[in-house]
Amino acid sequence: MSENGEGGGRTRGHMGPIIITPSTTFFSLLILHLTQNPYNFLLFLVMEGGLVLLGGGANGGGSGGSSGFSTNESAMSEASSYLAETELELGLGLSIGGPTGKINKASGRILTAKDFPVPRRASMNGGTPPSVTVSGTKRAADQSVPHDGGSPTATSQVVGWPPIRSYRMNSLVNNNQAKAPRAEEEHKGINEEEEEEEDKAIKDGSKQKKPNENLGHIGFIKVNMDGIRIGRKVDLNAHSSYHSLASALENMFVRSAGAEKQQLTMPSKLLDGSSEFVLTYEDKEGDWMLVGDVPWMMFLTSVRRLRIMKTSEVNGLAPRFHERNRTQRSKLI
């Protein structure tokens, strides 16, 4: 398998379909782009070359690293000149952004690949032209992070990864009682425990619920908010406390309310009863309870779904709540 890959017999003048447009403004923008940013080509190469060296040095521990190094270098510089050619040929007239293109998402974001430790080869990320905003740019400083599979915690916090459907995931999670990574011994212990409980449930001749139900239901559960037609789903795995759950829900429903924002009074604190809304949940037995009364782990084992209820709608939920019952009425949507 030749590393110099045929590339479909590409030559300089034949780069495949490019954007077709008759617009003259477009072409003039194209020319503008080329004349304005010819340094991209050089910068890219320099950065590419520079990072190759850095990359090789920092990862002297990798056994496969140094032996393949010379091939890597030539392959990479070939790739870089290839990209440079491509850059000119692609002819994008879009003068978007500039060197300031950077990702700057809100810090509460769920982790994704951008936050992972940098693998050895990822030094190539830094080589992309500045006009393309790439998360890798911020990793240039992060070269020393070792790569030996990364940390398992990172995996469990990435949304939608590994790509297993939620009904299957919930079923697996039920079987394993997994929320956070745990020690091997504990892992084995839990499997044994689980079988014991299973047997016990059968021996008791208990009501035929799922034998694993007493191990808890964790995963994505539905959330509905009074006044909002569309329900949402929240991943309980991603939260370790009522506080983080509540703020995630606030973000989800308050933020996305859009035009409805004006009509809904912002539920600032869902948990302490100081807002128009209260957070309630339906437990295994089908009863609706106030969120926050039981320890978090116990909550996880019994919650089936959530509802953000209007304070005015609440009655007979939990005795404690009645005392705080508010006279203020929320606006109807």
Added chain:
Amino acid sequence: MQKEMAYSFPDEVLKHVFSFIQSDKDRNAVSLVCKSWYEIERWCRRKVFIGNCYAVSPRMVIRRFPEVRSIELKGKPHFADFNLVPDGWGGYVLQWIAEMAGAYPWLGEIRLKRMVVTDESLELIAKSFKNFKVLVLFSCEGFSTDGLAAIAASCKNLRELDLRESEVDDLSGHWLAQFPETCTSLVSLNISCLGSDEVSFSALERLVDRCPNLRSLQLNRAVTLDKIANILRRAPQLVDFGTGNYAAELQPDVFSNLAGAFSSCKELKSLSGFWDVVPAYLPALYSICPRLTSLNLSYATIQSPDLIKLVSHCPRLQRLLFLIQVLDYVEDSGLEELASSCKDLQELRVFPSDPFGVEPNVSLTEQGLVAVSLGCPKLQSVLYFCRRMSNAALVTIAQNCPNLTRFRLCIIEPKTPDYLTLDPLDAGFGAIVEHCKDLRRLSLSGLLTDHVFEYIGTYGKKLEMLSVAFAGDSDLGLHHVLSGCESLRKLEIRDCPFGDKALLANAAKLETMRSLWMSSCAVSFGACKLLGQKMPKLNVEVIDETEPPDSRPESYPVDKLYIYKSVAGPRFDMPPFVWSMDEAVKILH
């Protein structure tokens, strides 16, 4: 005048000829021959498949095909399966049902995938179509058992009710009792997704009793092992059976009853279900194992010795799904045994039993898959989760199984390199696309550079669907795929450093594809807008749940991007967090 007559067939003859043409592709080709063939064909088209419900409007479909009897629709993008598509995104079927209710009184079959189906939609189906026969709701949501009750009650000749992998609000198990006593037409019933333990078992038994043509039955988890024998004895003609729970305290009479019931099912070829397996009951299956062609144990956490024993009784197995049971002192996952017992194996899916656990390196390795590739040359479809892989293994697999049409490999930790050399897995996946010339579907994982995309673009000429995550270095990667993969229809990408360049350069390519999904990549809002402006045949939708994309500079990357070709124009049922880049649609909500 004479010349014309000599060259033209009466319409009836053409119609009759066309009736033998069933495949959509062929029918589409027929309709392009000439105007009169277009006209004749459209009047006699009975089945329509719409891979993206937003690509065309109900009205347009009805206008072109006035006599449809069967419709299949798909809604949400595939990544919705992994919770990447926020709830409320769309995919509502109600409007389709409403329009078809008026236009297709004889509609008999509705098959939906990843759509939002409400009770209202179900009730409308029940009311509107007198000849309704088939309802398949694959991975749908939004309805409850009330809607199902309406279907059961009204559809007198219902043949198929298949709710596989859907999310149903379980309000009551009594919907099953709504099937009238006169309903004897059921051929297929799949209620495996129902969670409630209130499935009215007696209603189910009576239903099974009076449907002599029932071939396929998938029970839900609430049905206990002791009840299986009852069901099977009532339906010995079953070809495809999904158990409920397969766990019970071992009792000899229950066991022999079960074994006897299974052995009376002479046609049984496919088994699934098996939640909570007690291994001692697996031998009850031995009598039917020799005939089994499909076995789905993907919910069963059974140890590999038990799995090996069971599988060794199934020499005719073509399709196997199971959970790989991880034990750190047992290297043999059972796959080697599988390779020697099941020479006919065509499809293999191996799921991790503990995707988030801290695993020792011994488990979930590439060896099992290599063994299967060696022993099962007919292998066509693979879905395999593991924790380590090597280029050498992938090359071996590629060489052993040149008939692969679907290859989905998920190395659980993103960006994991070849564990032997620490190289990227470019060469390995390159071997897959090079050797498997009929490869239609590919999912990548592990450490990958732009090179893998170069291979894919060069060799993946028949590739129709590609899933990419945490891979690539630059736009060059995306460019290779978009410019090289001639048959590409669906491309889904997450967490890759692909930006504007390749996308804009290959904008025309997007019009030949069904859809493109990109999330957590580096495509700027400005590029999205440009695409929306320049490409009227594409719907360019930006998804952002935190804030409107135009509240930030144009160079900022969008969170999620979904582009699909459409002749219906931008859709009007977008939730607040989806923005259309179509110029005609106001961006601000």
